[in-house]
Amino acid sequence: MRVASACAAAPRSTCLAIAPTFRARNSPAVSRTLPPSPRQASVVPRRRAASRARNRALANARPPSPRPAPSPTTTAADDWWVWQGTTMSVGGGRDSASAATAFMASLDARDASPHTKRAYRTAVGQFLTWLSGVDGIDWTRPPRRTLRAYLAELDGRGLSRSTISSRIAALRSFYRFARRQGWVAGDPWAAIVTPRRSSRLPRVMEVDDVERLLDVIPGSAGHAVGIVPGAGIPEALELRDRAIVECTYAAGLRISEIAAATVSDLDLSHGEIRVLGKGRKERIGMLGAPARDALATYLDNGRPLLAAGGDGGDDGLFLSTRGRTLGPRGVRKRIDRLVRRAGLPEHTTPHTLRHSFATHLLEGGADLRVVQELLGHSSLATTQIYTHVSPGRLQSSYRAAHPRATAEGAVEATTDDEGDDRP
Secondary structure, eight states, rough: HHHHHHHHHHHHHHHHHOOOTOTTTTTTHHHTTTTHHHHHHHHHHHHHHHHHHHHHHHHHHOOOOOOOOOEEEGGGGGGGGGOOOOOOOOSSOOOOOHHHHHHHHHHHHOOOOOOHHHHHHHHHHHHHHHHHHTOOOOOOOOOHHHHHEEEHHHHTTTOHHHHHHHHHHHHHHHHHOOOOOOOOSSOOGGGSOOOOOOOOOOOOOOOHHHHHHHTTTTTTTEEEEEEESSSSHHHHHHHHHHHHHHHHHHHTHHHHHHHOOBBEEEETTTTTEEEOGGGGOEEEEOOOOOHHHHHHHIIIIIHHHHHTHHHHHHHHBBBBSSSSBBBHHHHHHHHHHHHHHTTOOOOOOOOHHHHHHHHHHHHHHHHHHHHHHTTTTHHHHHHHHHHHHOOHHHHHHHHHHOSSSSSHHHHHHHHHHOOOOOO
C-alpha cells in the first residue's frame, strides 16, 4: 500500500501524520481492508460449515407442526388463555398460550401489582387472539407489516396514544421474557417505533372550587336503598364523603390509594397517613387540620354505622352501606356525583384533586422536590409538569427576574441607557 511505503521511508511522527487512522491488525476499522491471517482463513470456513450442518440437523429433527384452527370460544379478548395457539417450529415447541401463561407466572414471581398484571394480561391476550386470525403468521416471528397492521387496528378502536404505548411496552416485555427462555429468536417489537405521547397539561381546580365541592355534601346522600330512614346511614355517608374529599385533597392521593387505605394506616395524632402507591412504593401523606377533623368525626360517628351492615371484620378505612371496603369505582362514583351537584366542569375527576394538590403547593412556595416526595413520583420530570400549570408561580418568577417585567424596571433600564454615549 502507498501508506505503508510512505511510513517505511518517513520518521514515526511523519508516518502518524500521513496515516492517522492506522491501527492494529485486530482493529475493527482496519480488519476489513487487511487480508485475513492464515489462522482466520482456515478456522472461519470450518465454523460456518459446522453451523450450517447443525441448522440442517435441527430442521430435519423437528419438522414444523400443522397450524390448528382457532377455537370459536376465543372471540373475546379475555379468553386468550383458552386458545391453543400455533406450535412453534423452533425454540422448544412452546405454543403461544403456554408461553403467555408462563409470562403471567413470572409477573407473579416479581410481585407485580394487580393493575400491572391486568394490563399485561389484556395487552398480550388481545394481541395473540388477533394474531391467531392472521393466516400463515407464527407468533414467534411476526413480520413488521403485521405488527404495523395491529397498531392500525388499535388506533381504529379509538385508543389513545398513551394506551397504545402501554400495550407495546407490555408486548415487548412478553417477547423479552420469551427470548430469555429460548422460545423466540428476538423481540419483533423492538423495531417498532412507540407512538409519541401528547403532552397535555393537567386540569386543576381553584381553591374556591374545592370549597364548593365540600359545601354540597350535606344532603347529597339521600336515602340509601334498603335502609330505613332515620337509621343514620345517610348522615354516615355524608361524613364518609367529606372525609374522602378532604383526605384526597390534603394528601394528594390517587383513587386507588384512597380505596386501599385502612384504619391502621392513619395516624391522626401526627396528621399522617401511610400510602402504598404505584410499584408497591410506600410513602407518608400529610393531613391538615380540616382533613384530620373530618376523618376523626367519620371514625367516631360514621364508620361504626356503616360497619354494622357487614360482619365487622373489614379493616378498610372507607366502607359502603354493606360494611365492605369501598372500591375505586365506588369512590369515583361518589366524587362524580358531588362534582355534578356542585356544577363544576365535566372534566373534573377524582384525579383532578391530586393535580390541584400539587399545583396549590407550588403556588404556595413549596419546593419541587418536596412535592415530588408527597406525590410519590420516581422522577422529578413527572413533577415538573405542575410548574407549567401554575401561572401565578411563573408570573412571580418572571417579575422577580426579568429586568423589563415591571414599569419600574423599564424606567431604570432607560435611565441607565441615557448615561451611556456609546451607539
